[in-house]
């Protein structure tokens with residue numbers, strides 16, 4: 001294929017997908033890798049479904065084609081389901097095991113699958129999951145869920161985990177470095193098959 | 195410099211520092227906004243940078259600075275250029291002395307826009323050069339060069355990245371920030387700057403005379419280049435060129451167009467050497483039209499043959515599919531991956547505690563069968579609440595509302611417009627409505643900031659782009675000066691008062707203005723304002739569902755019963771809506 005290692009990070013606007021992608025990009029620079037990424041800005045960030053494409057070793061465009069991602073990282077379980085077609089059959093998904101039900105579901109009386117149903121529907125993938133909210137609280141801030149997820153996914157990212165951790169230190173706000181370093185470690189240690 | 199990981203817009207902003215600009219102006223608009231946001235926050239190079247009240251104003255500021263010999267930048271999104279089109283067209287006649295780069299970001303797929311117009315058409319229309327980058331690095335390099343090019347030809351130069359450049363990141367190599375400053379001096383030259391007919395006719399000829407030199411120069415500079423590798427060829431521009439390079443076979447020739455106007459001789463020479471040419475570009479078939487004009491026996495495919503889609507954004511997969519349709523064999527085949535069906539959508543939504551939601555709620559309650567022309571901002575998301583009936587362009591809520599009222603429509607017409615949009619182009623609409631006796635209600639959603647594009651200050655905020663205090667514009671005084679006599683300001687978190695004010699307005703005739711004022715929750719949080727979160731008392735809650743229709747994202751439901759999550763911003767409006775008094779601040783009964 002294109003020779004790049006393609007990671008799609010998905011979540012909800014406000015969950016910090018952009019920061020997570022910044023960490024991976026910074027880590028690529030530290031390891032002298034080329035990198036291309038694309039992210040969602042503007043209106044969709046207001047609580048909408050968002051995606052960040054990161055192509056480690058990428059040389060051309062920043063978009064990943066559906067069906068070809070090497071790794072899908074989902075900050076929300078419902079978003080994992082929405083974007084799973086970016087993975088090839090049996091592809092690798094690291095996901096938060098919780099979901100936030102979209103407000104429009106309540107307002108319009110739509111059906112939303114629950115956690116068990118979604119996990120079952122993702123069962124044909126190489127799936128691992130963490131409870132990002134619980135681990136982020138344990139690390140010291142509910143805002144650190146994005147870094148918990150990066151820690152959990154770090155086993156499968158072709159960058160040294162030390163480099164990624166150093167990139168976390170450089171990218172997060174100064175006051176939150178300790179919390180985020182803890183979040184990364186907790187995510188890295190806690191991840192398991194669902 | 196070592197490589198850095200930067201957003202396209204960050205690289206573009208840095209390029210302006212490297213080119214030693216002395217004036218920057220713009221109006222926020224996704225995907226262009228971060229450029230001025232970065233320039234106004236940086237401290238590597240001090241110079242005048244402003245958020246102007248609209249794109250026409252911004253354009254004229256930067257143009258005049260360039261007349262005075264300094265280098266200037268003006269930024270906007272594609273639709274902003276419609277607003278600035280008037281000075282744009284004649285600025286090609288007057289020309290410039292200092293380099294003047296106009297950064298206009300296009301938005302294929304209309305990710306956050308009302309249309310998919312192509313700014314390359316404007317460059318063609320005005321007869322000025324346009325640079326069209328294919329990558330973040332190229333956006334940076336072209337931005338640096340645009341100023342020198344502008345000075346060489348004495349013309350404004352459009353730099354036109356698309357969303358996928360502005361909002362992509364990559365490893366980028368930057369140059370050094372230059373230290374020297376120029377001081378502007380206005381040179382009296384009425385033949386250049388006073389475009390009365392006698393002068394305009396001559397200036398038009400000068401503009402036309404420059405064209406052939408520009409075309410040659412753009413090829414010499416390497417913006418337009420090609421490699422011959424076979425008897426079939428692909429011509430691509432912008433980010434599509436990057437997608438093509440991912441999948442083009444070795445025996446297919448490739449021409450990359452990165453600048454306009456295209457030199458016809460260069461293009462013809464390339465086209466003539468091929469049996470078939472496929473043109474791949476986003477938005478309008480600008481390159482394709484040029485190829486068709488020079489092609490004699492070569493078979494040309496592209497948008498006009500239905501080979502490349504006209505609408506939306508291209509991607510590696512759609513480029514490969516177009517190649518296959520045209521008989522090429524892309525080096526990669528992309529799987530046919532379809533999304534899972536039936537996943538509930540997650541559209542963007544007004545924030546928990548957003549003042550727009552409360553205002554829309556009261557508006558809909560009082561004006562049950564009202565007609566709701568609206569405008570462009572976060573509040574366009576009021577569509578989900580049934581509170582937005584029209585949106586066409588900046589400032590059009592009041593004028594569209596006036597037109598509906600003048601058509602003889604008898605239902606109440608209630609227009610909603612944000613503070614920034616009102617100051618952008620809403621004021622003439624209000625003035626016109628009063629002058630011509632429209633029967634409408636105008637609600638100014640005043641959250642003291644330009645929120646949707648990333649919380650930029652505007653004249654109502656009380657600070658400039660660079661953080662200097664400025665007298666906050668009085669919207670009340672502006673509305674009164676436009677001739678409105680009913681001008682009421684309310685706090686939308688005070689739901690009973692808001693409802694009462696809407697009812698009073700409904701009783702009257704003529705132009706009635708309600709200013710609904712409360713800071714945007716995001717900027718309020720950044721300013722350190724904390725409100726106590728609310729909770730639902732499960733014993734008092736009857737499960738009536740009144741709060742469900744309000745649609746606050748901090749209210750979740752399990753088995754039909756509400757709970758309030760940690761997204762709660764403490765606006766308290768749901769507590770006023772609950773008929774059983776079941777919602778309180780935490781710890782209070």
Ligand code: SF4
Nearest residue numbers: 545548572645714715
């Ligand atoms: S950013 Fe501000 S204006 Fe926009 S939806 Fe959120 S609270 Fe409302």
Ligand code: SF4
Nearest residue numbers: 547746762763766768
């Ligand atoms: S007080 Fe009620 S309406 Fe306001 S943010 Fe909290 S839950 Fe939403």
